[in-house]
């Protein structure tokens with residue numbers, strides 16, 4: 001068989017194997033992610049969010065379900081904030097770790113964010129799934145301090161009042177970006193004294 005045929009088959013086989021691994025990883029973590037599967041936010045949307053939510057060095061940005069860590073890398077580069085990402089999908093986690101290797105101020109943990117206390121975050125960013133947003137609202141309302149901000153790509157937090165809804169100037173990436181602030185975004189049902197975290201759906 002000519003060498004070029006072997007090379008082409010190796011490339012196609014490798015790409016197919018990667019796709020299968022990617023799909024398998026999504027299936028395996030589904031009981032935890034509950035539909036928030038690994039896909040990345042468009043860079044134009046990240047830029048739009050970072051234009052609106054300014055940050056200061058010394059503040060902590062936490063991306064809950066950080067995928068390949070692109071939100072964290074962009075925020076670190078632009079504002080010099082400390083960044084922490086939680087990622088449960090092994091492929092996304094590995095990619096995020098590789099892409100942030102040697103970068104100071106960006107930490108990626110292979111951990112279920114539902115089990116983490118987010119109380120130290122000054123800014124939380126997420127791109128999850130509608131099924132988990134109510135539960136997330138309860139968790140954030142309970143744990144975040146006054147003044148903390150939340151950036152939610154694509155999906156609103158039910159019962160919260162957004163400070164702004166942004167859309168990137170792009171036909172392809174113009175899903176909404178919701179911006180919230182504690183405590184102004186918390187409505188009566190979410191006031192800090194009466195929080196009951198609903199069970200996972």
Ligand SMILES: C[S@@+](CC[C@H](N)C(=O)[O-])C[C@H]1O[C@@H](n2cnc3c(N)ncnc32)[C@H](O)[C@@H]1O
Nearest residue numbers: 033038039040041065066067087088089112113
């Ligand atoms: C739609 S992706 C968003 C990735 C990244 N935040 C971005 O905007 O590009 C959602 C990610 O959240 C992760 N995820 C969902 N639930 C999680 C959990 N409980 N703990 C850690 N990661 C989670 C998924 O594995 C997936 O990679």
